[in-house]
Amino acid sequence: MSVAETRTERSAGWNRPPAVEPEGEGELLEVAMGPHHPSTHGVFRMDVSLDGERVVRLKPVFGYLHRNHEKIAEGVAYLASMPYTDRLDYFCSLTNNWAYALAVEKLAGQEVPARAEYIRVILAELTRIQNHASTIGFLLQEMGASGTPLMYAFREREKILDLFESLTGSRMMCNYMRFGGCRVDLSSAWIEATKKVVAGLPAFVDEFEALLTGNEILMARCQGVGVLKPDLAVNAGISGPMLRASGVNYDLRKVDHYGIYDRFQFRVPLGDHGDIYDRYMVRVLEMRESIGILNQALQDIPLGPIMDAKAKLRGFRPKPGEAYGRIEAPKGELGFYLISDGGPNPYRYRVRPPSLINLTVLEDMCLGHNVADVVLIFGSVDIVLGEVDR
Amino acid sequence: MVDNELKIELGKQGILVTTIEELYNWGRRSSVWPMQFGLACCAIEMIATTMARYDLARFGAEVFRPSPRQADLMIVSGTVTKKMAPQVVRLYNQMAEPKYVIAMGACAISGGPFKQGYNVLKGIDRYIPVDVHIPGCPPRPEALIQAFMTLQKKIDGQPLTGEGRPRFLDADAQCEFPVPEQGAHDLEPPSNQGVWPVEIQGVGSRERRDIDGRQVSTDH
Numbered sequence: 035m036s037v038a039e040t041r042t043e044r045s046a047g048w049n050r051p052p053a054v055e056p057e058g059e060g061e062l063l064e065v066a067m068g069p070h071h072p073s074t075h076g077v078f079r080m081d082v083s084l085d086g087e088r089v090v091r092l093k094p095v096f097g098y099l100h101r102n103h104e105k106i107a108e109g110v111a112y113l114a115s116m117p118y119t120d121r122l123d124y125f126c127s128l129t130n131n132w133a134y135a136l137a138v139e140k141l142a143g144q145e146v147p148a149r150a151e152y153i154r155v156i157l158a159e160l161t162r163i164q165n166h167a168s169t170i171g172f173l174l175q176e177m178g179a180s181g182t183p184l185m186y187a188f189r190e191r192e193k194i195l196d197l198f199e200s201l202t203g204s205r206m207m208c209n210y211m212r213f214g215g216c217r218v219d220l221s222s223a224w225i226e227a228t229k230k231v232v233a234g235l236p237a238f239v240d241e242f243e244a245l246l247t248g249n250e251i252l253m254a255r256c257q258g259v260g261v262l263k264p265d266l267a268v269n270a271g272i273s274g275p276m277l278r279a280s281g282v283n284y285d286l287r288k289v290d291h292y293g294i295y296d297r298f299q300f301r302v303p304l305g306d307h308g309d310i311y312d313r314y315m316v317r318v319l320e321m322r323e324s325i326g327i328l329n330q331a332l333q334d335i336p337l338g339p340i341m342d343a344k345a346k347l348r349g350f351r352p353k354p355g356e357a358y359g360r361i362e363a364p365k366g367e368l369g370f371y372l373i374s375d376g377g378p379n380p381y382r383y384r385v386r387p388p389s390l391i392n393l394t395v396l397e398d399m400c401l402g403h404n405v406a407d408v409v410l411i412f413g414s415v416d417i418v419l420g421e422v423d424r
Numbered sequence: 425m426v427d428n429e430l431k432i433e434l435g436k437q438g439i440l441v442t443t444i445e446e447l448y449n450w451g452r453r454s455s456v457w458p459m460q461f462g463l464a465c466c467a468i469e470m471i472a473t474t475m476a477r478y479d480l481a482r483f484g485a486e487v488f489r490p491s492p493r494q495a496d497l498m499i500v501s502g503t504v505t506k507k508m509a510p511q512v513v514r515l516y517n518q519m520a521e522p523k524y525v526i527a528m529g530a531c532a533i534s535g536g537p538f539k540q541g542y543n544v545l546k547g548i549d550r551y552i553p554v555d556v557h558i559p560g561c562p563p564r565p566e567a568l569i570q571a572f573m574t575l576q577k578k579i580d581g582q583p584l585t586g587e588g589r590p591r592f593l594d595a596d597a598q599c600e601f602p603v604p605e606q607g608a609h610d611l612e613p614p615s616n617q618g619v620w621p622v623e624i625q626g627v628g629s630r631e632r633r634d635i636d637g638r639q640v641s642t643d644h
Contacts (some may be wrong), residue, residue, distance in 0.1 A: 069511055070461055071490075077463055077508055098508045099464055102541030109540075118537065124465035124562075188475040206465065206562060420464055 057085060065405065069098045073176045073409045076419030080396075080408065087404045092397040096390075099423040107383040112138055112213070112350055115383065119370075120207040122385065123421040125165045128157040128198070129363040131211035136292060137359030137370035142352040144214040144342045151294045152335040153216050156228065157208075158361070159324040159331070160198070163235065164191040165364035165416075166275075166317040167242070173314065173413040174246065177255055183246065190238050193231050200224060214345030225332060232328045239321050247318070256311035260399040260411035263308060270395045274366025274388050276415060279316045280308035286362035293361075297334070298327045310414040317416075351378050365389055365416050385424055389417035445584050452522065453484075453579040456572070459495035460488035461515065464502025466529040466562040473565040483572050492518040497575070499568075500554075503531035503538055504545040506611050510603050516552045517600040521592030524579075526571050527554045530561045537561060550615040552601055 068079035077098035083091035103122065107115040119134045120127035132154050139146065146154075171187030195205045201224055202208040202217070210217050246252055262272070267280040277284055285302040287295040303319035305312030354376045360369035366388025373382040392415050400408045426434075426441045434441050462470060474480045474488065489495040492515045504512055516525065527548055530536030535546040548554065555578060556571045563571075582590050591597040598618060604611040 069508060070492075070515055076467065077511075098505060098511075099503060100505055100507065100543050101464075101503050101538040102543055103538075106538070106541055121465055121537070124468055184471075185476050188472060189477070192472070192475075192477050205564065206468065 055090075057088070060085075062090065067408070068095070073413065075172065075413070075417055078417075078419055078422070080412070082400075082405060082408060084405055087406075089400050089403055089405060089408060092400050092408070094393060094396055096423055099419045101420070101424065103424040104383050104385060108380055111378050112352070112380060113347060115380075116211070117207065117209045120209055121420055122387070122424065123363065123365060123368075123389065123418045124206055125168060125418055126161045126364050127206060127208045128161045128210060129361060129368065131208065132158055132293075133359055133361045133363065133368045134370045135211040135213055135359075136361060137357050137372050138213045138352070140359050141355060141357035141372050141374055142213060142350070144345055146215055146293075146342060147339045148294070148336050149219075149338040150215040150340045152331050153220055153340065154211065155293060155295070155298075155331050156328060156335070157198075157201075157210070159328050160194050160228075162324045162364045163321050164194045166321050167191060167238075169413075169416045170242070170246070170314060170317055173310075173410065174252070176409050176413045177252065179251075183242075186238075186242060186245075190235065193234075197224070197228055197231060200227070212341065212345070212347065213350070214342030215340045219340050220335075225335070228328075229332050232325060232332065235325050235328075236322070239318065239325070243318060247315070252314075253311065255407075255410060256314060256414075257309055258307070259310050259403060259407050260414060261307060261309045262395060262399055266395060266398060267308070270398075271391050272366070272395060274362070274364070274392065274416075275313060275316045275320060276366065276392050278302065279305035279312040281305055286360060286367055290360065290362075295327075298330050300324075300327050310410055313414045313416075349378075351376060360386065363388060365418070365421070366392055385421075387421040387424065389415075389419075389421040390423075393417055393422060448584060449580050449582060453576040455484045455487075456497045456524070456575065456579075457487045457489050457495050458485055458497040458499050459492055459515070459519070460490045461498060462501050463504060463508065463512075464531065466501035466532070469562045469565055470499055470501045470528065470568060473568045478565040478569065480569065480572070483569070483576070485572060492516075493520060495519055496522060497524045497526065499526045499528050500532040500548045501528040503536065504548050505543050506545055506606070507543065509545045509548070509551065509611060510605065512548060513551045513601060513603045517603070521599055522590050524555045524575055525552055526556045526558065526568075526575065528558050528568060528571070529563055530559060533557050533559065545611070550620045551604060552616075553619045 063084040065082045065084060066079060067082060069077040079095035079098070081093040081095060082089055103118055107118060116131060116134060119130040122130050167187040167190055171184035174183035175181065198208055199205045201220065202210040262276065262280050264280045264282050267277050268282060273284070281304050283302060283304055286292065288302060300323045303316050303323065305316050352374045354374055356373045358369055358371045360367050367386065368388055369386035371384040371386065372380045375381040396412065396415065399411050403411070431441050472478060474486055480486050485497070498516055498519060500512065527533050531538060532548050535544045538544045539546055556574050558567045558571045560567050582588065584593060591599055601616055601619065604613060
């Protein structure tokens with residue numbers, strides 16, 4: 035069966051027949067996993083049809099955290115949406131800020147000074163490391179390693195959050211980027227503290243890998259489970275570590291050349307099989323590449339202004355037009371699409387959330403697997419419900 | 425009641441004097457098991473609180489139970505949307521007494537930054553009684569610990585008989601609350617009058633007046 039065929043058949047409606055033929059004679063068991071489920075990363079429901087232990091149909095139910103982000107943003111000034119972007123993917127507020135700032139800068143034609151670009155790269159890569167570490171921790175938590183890997187991840191995450199807090203004033207909701215630059219400048223003490231934290235990160239990743247990569251249980255539960263084929267991944271618009279674990283070489287940092295990523299030496303890790311284990315491995319390797327980028331950026335960061343001299347924060351009214359700004363967020367391609375009618379607030383504000391779009395292939399990955407694997411496959415997608423439902 | 429100084433003096437001699445009430449409440453407050461129940465951003469800070477740095481285990485509350493039947497405390501950690509509110513109330517009803525609620529963060533208290541949103545419940549205390557509110561967006565882990573300590577103080581101060589005794593010792597007290605349903609425009613009812621005495625004018629019940637101030641029909 036080709037990919038196109040399966041997807042058209044599935045879009046026939048929720049009451050469609052099972053996508054996989056049941057084996058036995060008995061009835062199918064319908065299980066609603068969620069919205070209160072300990073492993074659904076928030077409020078999300080999966081209605082699963084089971085043939086014994088085997089999943090034959092899966093229906094995701096969204097909207098339990100729909101907070102009207104886009105509608106609110108159309109009613110407030112451009113800058114007033116910046117704190118709301120923090121709350122999209124609440125693990126990675128700084129990359130959300132960057133994507134939104136990038137879209138508005140395109141719309142208004144602003145230039146970002148070199149120092150601000152370096153600050154953005156440093157913060158984005160720190161965000162990527164703490165996001166990937168936490169994701170792996172949660173994945174292991176769902177595998178039954180109750181607490182311990184997550185504690186290792188959060189130990190490092192706290193160190194990075196301390197850096198965020200000392201720079202931006204908030205642990206999670208940083209609200210730091212501005213159109214045309216950044217809000218406050220880095221101090222040399224902050225750079226020294228960051229260098230110290232970054233110097234400790236390779237040891238953390240080594241320790242993490244020593245515990246997990248060769249772990250018998252992890253390999254048994256993850257290898258060959260939840261395989262996502264590259265052609266389906268491309269067709270469905272999957273991005274980020276999910277796509278690269280399927281072997282598709284697509285990283286916006288390399289493809290789009292946004293910011294100053296051209297100046298850094300880094301590789302894009304790719305997977306071979308597209309299973310959960312590859313997704314785990316790609317995230318570990320991305321953490322290592324991020325550490326490399328951080329070392330280069332902390333070394334080369336120039337002095338200078340952090341705001342575009344022409345940038346206007348008050349009375350900001352971009353010319354009529356539209357712009358789409360996208361970055362490689364830790365979870366995938368995060369884009370903001372804005373239409374301006376010349377007024378102080380956007381006429382249309384749309385988020386392209388990587389979490390939601392990566393979730394669309396959940397059923398394709400889960401079919402035929404045991405119900406216990408659904409939780410793992412779901413965890414390996416790496417979603418945050420604030421971004422899925424917005 | 426034993427005089428406090430005498431109690432300390434006896435304690436020095438190795439004699440423990442206490443009351444049933446004190447002992448009972450000490451036991452109750454030292455093992456408050458929260459429900460593993462995250463809604464939004466605040467849930468991440470809740471998880472951070474249980475991790476090594478903040479270590480909620482010091483307060484006897486590290487055991488997060490996935491099932492409401494085994495939990496004593498519900499931490500409403502994040503935005504409650506109108507789609508989620510019925511499930512939150514239902515989960516609360518499923519918890520066994522004694523049960524307590526912490527409303528964590530601006531969203532759980534009042535809707536927070538998303539208050540103007542059409543799909544956001546403006547505070548969970550419209551439907552269930554809340555014991556401790558923590559402001560913040562999101563509150564820091566220290567704030568959640570503070571809320572725990574406040575809750576422990578509240579449990580410590582509850583007499584076992586008479587006025588102000590906990591609900592599970594009062595046969596007439598209401599332990600379950602009506603679950604709201606999705607109406608034509610909004611949740612029905614817009615609030616539970618028992619816990620939220622202020623009447624809320626829902627969108628559906630709002631009086632519409634024409635330009636001269638006459639009331640017009642709302643049936644459309």
